[in-house]
Each structure stands twice: as structure tokens, then as C-alpha cells.
Amino acid sequence: MIIRIDSLTFRYPNGTTALDGVSFGVGAGERVAIVGANGAGKSTLARHLVGIERPASGTIEIDGRPTDGLGIAELARTVGFVFQNPDDQLHAASVVKEVGFGPRNLCFPAARRAELVESALRRTGLTAARDTHPHHLSLGERKRVALASVLAMDTPVVVLDEPTTGQDHASIVLLGNLVDSLAADGRTVLAITHDMDFCVEHFDRVIVLANGRVAWDGPVADWPAHVADTADESLELPQLTRLGRRLGWEGPVTTVPGFLDRLSSGTDPAPLPSAQTRIPLRDR
Structure with missing residues (x-):
């Protein structure tokens, strides 16, 4: 463990x-x-x-x-920790300086620092913003800067x-792949x-x-x-699980591939409930 x-x-x-x-x-x-x-x-x-x-x-x-x-x-x-609010951990004058702060403080050799920083920028889609001040970026981009700064520490x-x-x-797709x-x-x-x-x-x-x-x-x-x-x-149930339940499918479906498999298998959905039927909030 x-x-x-x-x-x-x-x-x-x-x-x-x-x-x-x-x-x-x-x-x-x-x-x-x-x-x-x-x-x-x-x-x-x-x-x-x-x-x-x-x-x-x-x-x-x-x-x-x-x-x-x-x-x-x-x-x-x-342990690398990415705060919910990126502004709690961003302080440098450029994205590349922010991402390089952690590995520099950990005293990594210069060559390894450079490699880790470039990899973190690439994996978070921030290479083109390397010289931008973090606070000139959107909230979503600042969150990716905070993530890149943790990735560069190689924890x-x-x-x-x-x-x-x-x-x-x-950005969510990029984050999931990461x-x-x-x-x-x-x-x-x-x-x-x-x-x-x-x-x-x-x-x-x-x-x-x-x-x-x-x-x-x-x-x-x-x-x-x-x-x-x-x-x-x-x-709350995942969206696809809620949709599968509305369609009357047996057992939960949670992912897009799983949902498409159900559709391609010819699963016959049950009739949708009428407008008068009360749907519990967690199933909507």
C-alpha cells in the first residue's frame, strides 16, 4: 500500500x-x-x-x-496536491516558471527539470501558453497550470x-486521458x-x-x-445510468462504450414514463 x-x-x-x-x-x-x-x-x-x-x-x-x-x-x-482553487497555489510570472517551481525546489538536475517541465506542459495542453502570466488565463486554464506544476514534480x-x-x-477529456x-x-x-x-x-x-x-x-x-x-x-447516479433506467434497461450502464453496446445489441427499451409519472430526483 x-x-x-x-x-x-x-x-x-x-x-x-x-x-x-x-x-x-x-x-x-x-x-x-x-x-x-x-x-x-x-x-x-x-x-x-x-x-x-x-x-x-x-x-x-x-x-x-x-x-x-x-x-x-x-x-x-x-504526494502532489492540486487545489480546487488554482489561485491558492499559483504565484509565478509565467506558466513555464510556475511549472518549473516544484522540480527546482526539489533540487532535480537541470536536464531532468527541463524534461519534466516540457512533458507537463505538453500533457496539459499548455505548451503554447508557456510564457503567459497564469492570471491572464481562464479558470479552466489556470487549473491546468496547477495540474502541470504537480505533474512536473513527478510524485x-x-x-x-x-x-x-x-x-x-x-479539458475534461484531456484530464480523463491524463x-x-x-x-x-x-x-x-x-x-x-x-x-x-x-x-x-x-x-x-x-x-x-x-x-x-x-x-x-x-x-x-x-x-x-x-x-x-x-x-x-x-x-447522484451517472447520466448514462439514469438514461438506461429511463429506457427500462436491466442493470446499470455507466460509460459511453457500454451504452453503445447496449444499443447495438438490439436491447428493446421500455416505454418512457408518462408526463404524469413522478421520476425521483436522483433518477432524472
Whole structure:
């Protein structure tokens, strides 16, 4: 396990318990989506992985090392964290300087720094914007700059906080392909997300947090059945799953290829419900 969390508890200074006995492990190369309602503890959990927050009790191990006593700079060699708001981590006068900041601080040799920076710019579609000031870019582009700055640090673990927020379709496709390629390279990707479509298309496993606890942990293929059975209104089925249910198909469909396979197999959809039929909100 590259990440091992055991009985993690965290309380804010006002006494609010954000995490309450959270335990799970993540293997190298896994793609794990962490979902749940606002305030469930998702981002708080992610900040623990890079040392921004520290546990009240419980333990965290990253790549076999307890995080107790490890500073943010040391943890940054293993875990790269992309903030939900890119402006929280962008400070350089150009995109290329921003992307080069991390590997320079990690004291990588010049040749390796240059290679990592160029690769990160290329993989995030930012090569043409290399000399642009980050704050002259759109929100979606700034999010990609923040992502590129983490990729250039070449960490074995990448944590993404709401990566698809503010992104257009082309950027989400690029991001999804990047998540897939990182996993293919053996790197671990964790995403804090409300985007269920992105989750089922690009992740292997889903962890649900509710009231600071792990409410469910399982393979993404079992996720639609869990959502259909739970009373948690903050969880939503993927769009294609909802459409398949409206068409009367047996079993969940979650991806475009799976949906097209159902269509090409000649599956006969059931009649659509009448306008008077009430459709539960989570199925719309």
C-alpha cells in the first residue's frame, strides 16, 4: 500500500469533528475517487496527505513512512496536491516558471527539470501558453497550470481536488486521458469529486465519506447499485445510468462504450414514463 490510513480523526479549533475514525489503504497505481456531500470531510482528508492538516489521533503512512514528523516539503516529494482553487497555489510570472517551481525546489538536475517541465506542459495542453502570466488565463486554464506544476514534480501519488470544476468538455477529456495514463505509468491518483460521470469513466474504486466517516468503499462497477439503494440524496447516479433506467434497461450502464453496446445489441427499451409519472430526483 502506498497510502495507509488508520483510525484518522481530526477536529477543527471550534470543536467540529471533520474526520472520525477514517481507515483505508490505497495501492500503487490505483485510481480512487472520494465522494460525498459538502462538509463530509473529503478535502480535509486530502489535506492530511500533504501535511497541511495534522491528525488529532490515528496514523497516516505514505509509501511505508509515518507522516508524523514529516514536513510539507518532504511529503511533497511523494504526494502532489492540486487545489480546487488554482489561485491558492499559483504565484509565478509565467506558466513555464510556475511549472518549473516544484522540480527546482526539489533540487532535480537541470536536464531532468527541463524534461519534466516540457512533458507537463505538453500533457496539459499548455505548451503554447508557456510564457503567459497564469492570471491572464481562464479558470479552466489556470487549473491546468496547477495540474502541470504537480505533474512536473513527478510524485508517485497525485491528489486532485474537484478537478473538473470550471473545465469545458475538451479539458475534461484531456484530464480523463491524463488520469488513465498516470495509472498506466504506475502512479496513484486520488480525486475529490462530485462529478459522477468522470468518476465512473476514469476510476477503479469509490470511497464515500459521510459525516467524517467511510460510509462505503468498493469497486466503481458496484457504485450505481449502491447509489440506487442509499437514502443519501447528495449522491447522484451517472447520466448514462439514469438514461438506461429511463429506457427500462436491466442493470446499470455507466460509460459511453457500454451504452453503445447496449444499443447495438438490439436491447428493446421500455416505454418512457408518462408526463404524469413522478421520476425521483436522483433518477432524472
